[in-house]
Amino acid sequence: MKRMTRVALVTSGGDCQGLNAAIRGIGKTLFEKLDNVEIYGMYDGYRGLIEGDYKFMEPRDFSGILTQGGTILGTSRQRYIPGKDIVDENGNSLLPDMLQTYNRLNLDCLVIMGGNGTQKSAKLIADHGMNVITLPKTIDNDIFGTDTTFGFQSAVDIATNVIDYIHSTASSHGRIFVVELMGRDAGWLTLSAGVSSGADVILIPEIPYDIHKVAELIENRRRKGRGFSIVACAEGAVAKDETVLDEEESRRKKESTLYPTVSYAIAAQLEKITGMEARVTVPGHYQRGGPPCPYDRALATQFGTAAAELIINREYGRMVAVQNGAITSIPLEEAASKTKFLPVDHPMIQVARSIGISFGD
Ligand code: F6P
Numbered sequence: 001m002k003r004m005t006r007v008a009l010v011t012s013g014g015d016c017q018g019l020n021a022a023i024r025g026i027g028k029t030l031f032e033k034l035d036n037v038e039i040y041g042m043y044d045g046y047r048g049l050i051e052g053d054y055k056f057m058e059p060r061d062f063s064g065i066l067t068q069g070g071t072i073l074g075t076s077r078q079r080y081i082p083g084k085d086i087v088d089e090n091g092n093s094l095l096p097d098m099l100q101t102y103n104r105l106n107l108d109c110l111v112i113m114g115g116n117g118t119q120k121s122a123k124l125i126a127d128h129g130m131n132v133i134t135l136p137k138t139i140d141n142d143i144f145g146t147d148t149t150f151g152f153q154s155a156v157d158i159a160t161n162v163i164d165y166i167h168s169t170a171s172s173h174g175r176i177f178v179v180e181l182m183g184r185d186a187g188w189l190t191l192s193a194g195v196s197s198g199a200d201v202i203l204i205p206e207i208p209y210d211i212h213k214v215a216e217l218i219e220n221r222r223r224k225g226r227g228f229s230i231v232a233c234a235e236g237a238v239a240k241d242e243t244v245l246d247e248e249e250s251r252r253k254k255e256s257t258l259y260p261t262v263s264y265a266i267a268a269q270l271e272k273i274t275g276m277e278a279r280v281t282v283p284g285h286y287q288r289g290g291p292p293c294p295y296d297r298a299l300a301t302q303f304g305t306a307a308a309e310l311i312i313n314r315e316y317g318r319m320v321a322v323q324n325g326a327i328t329s330i331p332l333e334e335a336a337s338k339t340k341f342l343p344v345d346h347p348m349i350q351v352a353r354s355i356g357i358s359f360g361d
Pocket of ligand 1 (some may be wrong): 140184235
């Protein structure tokens with residue numbers, strides 16, 4: 001009798017397109033290549049692992065889900081104390097409960113699919129004695145050690161489409177439109193969608209903006225007969241004068257602002273400076289919803305099969321990645337070590353500048 005391999009699948013943190021494609025890739029490969037395998041799907045991410053709430057998955061569970069958005073297992077966000085612990089609302093560690101489920105099911109390994117924060121918390125889980133393999137998923141594309149993540153391209157497609165549609169109405173009315181895209185810390189999505197949709201201004205967290213520079217570009221366009229302008233703005237965009245504030249000042253400023261998000265503040269300032277009408281569009285979670293684009297279906301499938309190979313070879317403590325077009329894996333420790341911010345000299349930023357897109361700097 002061949003040895004039994006027991007694996008639990010966990011989707012953690014914010015969802016994105018391609019999670020089900022990855023789940024399918026892992027499941028199908030394991031059932032194809034191993035004679036004896038048991039797969040458990042943990043419900044709602046770490047919650048299922050903590051509470052022992054799971055589904056015993058059969059081969060048929062991995063069929064018909066390739067194109068489905070979200071995650072068939074559900075997901076949740078847990079409180080993570082950087083580098084220290086994963087805790088409940090009273091500050092009690094949840095790691096012992098996770099380990100208990102892991103041992104009770106006699107698992108060989110956990111496959112954790114998550115974003116930047118999940119890579120870090122997965123490292124803690126590994127340090128706590130559980131075998132872990134992770135997959136990089138997020139629309140933010142900010143995971144260190146991988147050129148890209150699944151979910152990113154689908155979100156770029158949606159965000160680009162939103163700005164494409166906004167273009168015609170902005171042009172008809174001669175208005176400024178500020179389109180706010182997801183990305184609290186990193187500007188990958190806003191840069192990609194901004195360039196792909198022909199935005200006039202791109203504001204990202206990595207390049208603090210000066211509102212007068214943004215207004216200058218809009219006024220120049222107007223002088224040249226372009227009566228409308230599109231500003232693609234990351235939700236984490238930050239004004240230059242805010243970068244000098246300390247933590248306390250910054251918190252107070254946020255509390256006293258009249259605007260729900262940065263885009264509303266930018267639109268109000270631009271109206272005041274230019275005298276033009278400005279509107280805001282926030283597609284929000286629409287960017288994370290719906291079916292994965294074909295690129296993400298293929299990427300998530302490749303990541304899923306690579307994770308299964310790691311399981312078969314018992315190579316744990318690794319994150320599957322893509323580097324220079326090749327699927328590979330890197331130590332989880334490395335993936336969890338930092339956030340992949342957009343380098344300010346990135347070739348795509350240079351391309352954008354070459355065609356006259358302003359970053360407000
Ligand atoms: O990390 C993915 C992401 O979509 C970010 O771009 C965004 O800031 C955040 O999640 C939103 O989180 P939530 O779904 O918890 O509102």
